[in-house]
Amino acid sequence: MILINKYGFTNLSYKAIYSFQTIRLFIFFRIVDPFMHYVFFATLASSLVGSDYLKYVVIGNIAYYTCQTIMINYMNMFRMERRYGTLELNIASPTPTLLIILRKGIVPLLDGLFVFIVGLIIGAILFDITMPSGNLDILLLLIIITLFSVICFSLLFASVSLLFSNANLFLNLSMAFFQVFCGVNFSVTLLPEPLEILARMLPLTHSIEALRSIYNLENYEVYHLLGKEILIGVCYLIVSVFLVSVMEKLARKNGALLKNI
Amino acid sequence: MEKIIEVKGLSRAYKLKTGLKYALDDISFDVKKGEVFGLLGPNGAGKTTTIKILTTLLLPTAGEARVLGYDVVSESHMIRNRINFVYGGERGVYGRLTAKEYMHYFCTLYKIKNKDQAALIKDLLNLVKLQDAENQKIHTYSKGMIQRLHIARCLINDPELLFLDEPTIGLDPIGAKLLRDIVRDLSSKGITIILTTHYMQEADELCDRIAFIKGGKISLIGDPDFIKQSCNHLNLYEATMSIYDIEKLKENNSFNKLEIEVIKEPYYSLNFEVNENDLEKVSAYLSTFGDILKISKRNISLEDAYIYHMKDVG
Numbered sequence: 270m271i272l273i274n275k276y277g278f279t280n281l282s283y284k285a286i287y288s289f290q291t292i293r294l295f296i297f298f299r300i301v302d303p304f305m306h307y308v309f310f311a312t313l314a315s316s317l318v319g320s321d322y323l324k325y326v327v328i329g330n331i332a333y334y335t336c337q338t339i340m341i342n343y344m345n346m347f348r349m350e351r352r353y354g355t356l357e358l359n360i361a362s363p364t365p366t367l368l369i370i371l372r373k374g375i376v377p378l379l380d381g382l383f384v385f386i387v388g389l390i391i392g393a394i395l396f397d398i399t400m401p402s403g404n405l406d407i408l409l410l411l412i413i414i415t416l417f418s419v420i421c422f423s424l425l426f427a428s429v430s431l432l433f434s435n436a437n438l439f440l441n442l443s444m445a446f447f448q449v450f451c452g453v454n455f456s457v458t459l460l461p462e463p464l465e466i467l468a469r470m471l472p473l474t475h476s477i478e479a480l481r482s483i484y485n486l487e488n489y490e491v492y493h494l495l496g497k498e499i500l501i502g503v504c505y506l507i508v509s510v511f512l513v514s515v516m517e518k519l520a521r522k523n524g525a526l527l528k529n530i
Numbered sequence: 531m532e533k534i535i536e537v538k539g540l541s542r543a544y545k546l547k548t549g550l551k552y553a554l555d556d557i558s559f560d561v562k563k564g565e566v567f568g569l570l571g572p573n574g575a576g577k578t579t580t581i582k583i584l585t586t587l588l589l590p591t592a593g594e595a596r597v598l599g600y601d602v603v604s605e606s607h608m609i610r611n612r613i614n615f616v617y618g619g620e621r622g623v624y625g626r627l628t629a630k631e632y633m634h635y636f637c638t639l640y641k642i643k644n645k646d647q648a649a650l651i652k653d654l655l656n657l658v659k660l661q662d663a664e665n666q667k668i669h670t671y672s673k674g675m676i677q678r679l680h681i682a683r684c685l686i687n688d689p690e691l692l693f694l695d696e697p698t699i700g701l702d703p704i705g706a707k708l709l710r711d712i713v714r715d716l717s718s719k720g721i722t723i724i725l726t727t728h729y730m731q732e733a734d735e736l737c738d739r740i741a742f743i744k745g746g747k748i749s750l751i752g753d754p755d756f757i758k759q760s761c762n763h764l765n766l767y768e769a770t771m772s773i774y775d776i777e778k779l780k781e782n783n784s785f786n787k788l789e790i791e792v793i794k795e796p797y798y799s800l801n802f803e804v805n806e807n808d809l810e811k812v813s814a815y816l817s818t819f820g821d822i823l824k825i826s827k828r829n830i831s832l833e834d835a836y837i838y839h840m841k842d843v844g
């Protein structure tokens with residue numbers, strides 16, 4: 270109901286500050302661009318290792334691209350707020366900052382959901398990545414859990430962007446980091462042990478393994494992995510909740526809310 | 531009368547590479563319920579800083595401020611729902627939304643029930659005379675319309691206290707007048723208003739009390755008459771006369787703040803201040819420069835007082 274309300278918060282947030290407003294942009298950035306991304310990595314993988322590896326890499330990149338979509342666009346919303354000088358107006362309202370940030374997250378979350386589903390469809394049609402039948406319910410569960418843990422992690426950036434007018438550096442670093450450490454293009458088990466431990470503390474790592482297992486490209490215990498992914502999401506959620514209040518306090522202290530870009 | 535704002539020894543410093551910079555340096559003042567209180571001072575004086583602290587968006591580095599009896603640092607949540615603010619200029623709006631959508635957005639943030647939103651928004655947009663533009667995207671609005679939209683927004687939570695930081699900046703005379711009328715209207719409804727402006731005429735017209743602030747300190751505080759009277763020792767004159775030798779007059783240093791305006795050669799209108807309060811003597815002296823058509827002592831305006839008190843500011 271909230272989602273389709275013309276004057277609802279989510280709809281207005283989308284209209285006011287979201288980057289993709291036209292169908293054309295949407296088709297380009299949500300279908301063509303991810304497609305190019307998958308093709309690039311698929312080509313790279315099959316030329317280096319051989320075509321068996323192609324599905325493995327495409328699956329990883331579908332999850333990665335979903336994550337990237339959510340993180341970049343979520344944080345961009347706060348950049349836009351700052352650019353328009355509306356951030357302080359939001360924060361000064363009696364709605365708690367955490368709630369405002371969370372509710373704004375619905376838009377990139379739906380965007381991510383779309384990218385994920387389109388990604389899997391592209392995978393099925395163009396890369397012949399088909400799922401064994403009967404796994405649909407578990408796939409849906411995986412999508413929900415992945416979006417949850419990614420948005421919880423993205424909350425970190427949202428709260429950091431209360432304090433820093435340009436948190437893009439952190440974001441770009443993390444995206445590069447995720448590309449390497451979440452098992453997008455190769456299994457994290459190939460990493461040296463300390464790095465594998467690190468990789469297993471990030472969102473996405475377990476989801477990607479679970480996704481590949483659903484598609485029979487790997488053989489892990491799916492529910493076990495999903496349980497871990499939820500746990501990781503919850504941890505980031507707790508850290509974020511705490512961080513939002515700290516950042517808000519700090520922002521009031523040094524006047525960062527009021528700085529505009 | 532009940533004090534709605536109490537400020538005691540408030541300071542705000544910023545750390546700069548060159549050391550601490552005090553944007554506010556130990557200011558104290560009170561605002562009474564129902565007043566229109568003006569904060570006047572040059573750019574960089576600390577007006578906005580004061581307002582940001584009082585609206586709980588910025589923490590002070592020393593001193594205390596209470597708004598509606600609550601501490602701005604530790605009890606900001608008690609304050610936020612009962613006040614609101616407008617910062618002048620064209621920022622603070624979502625250009626892609628219509629005015630109506632913008633208002634709905636903030637109604638939700640201010641926890642107005644869905645079913646009550648439409649009626650409230652209609653009332654408020656009527657009040658600021660934007661009802662005909664309610665479905666127009668905000669990026670097509672003029673400065674004056676944006677400013678009025680801000681006023682409509684800041685009334686959503688039916689605030690007891692409003693902060694208006696340079697609300698008429700950059701507006702054309704009609705836009706500015708419309709805004710002043712709205713401010714007067716709000717004040718007559720019992721809302722306490724803190725106003726900053728660079729237009730002295732406007733401050734004189736609207737404010738019950740005024741504080742002059744410069745370099746982070748309050749230099750004078752009182753009602754407009756009191757502030758004007760603080761300059762009673764100034765002898766201001768205005769004259770219309772023909773002048774034979776304008777250069778000679780300009781070089782003469784018995785006249786302070788001499789302003790000369792040509793009406794039509796050789797007729798000029800003069801504005802000046804001298805250390806003499808006897809009109810006869812001034813008139814006699816001035817006639818050595820030409821023929822006086824008209825001369826009179828001028829009442830001290832708020833602008834005169836402002837210029838006098840701010841004269842040592844860069």
Ligand SMILES: Nc1ncnc2c1ncn2[C@@H]1O[C@H](COP(=O)(O)OP(=O)(O)O)[C@@H](O)[C@H]1O
Nearest residue numbers: 524544551553572573574575576577578579580
């Ligand atoms: N974030 C900041 N960092 C450093 N100095 C600041 C900051 N914000 C304001 N100032 C300084 O504080 C002083 C007061 O600013 P302000 O309150 O905006 O003045 P006004 O509104 O009266 O023009 C100015 O000298 C300004 O440069």
Ligand SMILES: [Mg+2]
Nearest residue numbers: 577578579695
């Ligand atoms: Mg200012």
